[in-house]
Amino acid sequence: MSAYLFQIELPPLTEEVINLIPVHRKHINKLFAEGRILSYSVSINRDHIWCVINAEDEKEAMEILSEFPLRRYFTDVLCHTLLFHNSLPVAMPGISLN
DSSP states (O other): OEEEEEEEEOOOOOHHHHHHHHHHHHHHHHHHHTTSEEEEEEOTTSSEEEEEEEESSHHHHHHHHHTOTTGGGOSEEEEEEESOOOOOOOOOOOOOOO
16 A cells, blocks of 8 residues: 545635535544545645545545545645655553553
């Protein structure tokens, strides 16, 4: 599997886009659980998304992206194949022996 960094440009928020956000977030969380998305970030201005998708090839990564509920509102999409993608491990809470 390879990692693909997507830089996605969004239009100004409309009520239609805002109403789709809960469905979009649910889909993103599902992809995280499946290990298909490795990271997902949104700019403070809500005009850009950056996400790293784990896929066999760029075609598969683009297919995953095409299923995003907000896809029809993306105004520009750039895809960068990554040599590697490192991130901090998620810390597990300590075990209580009480």
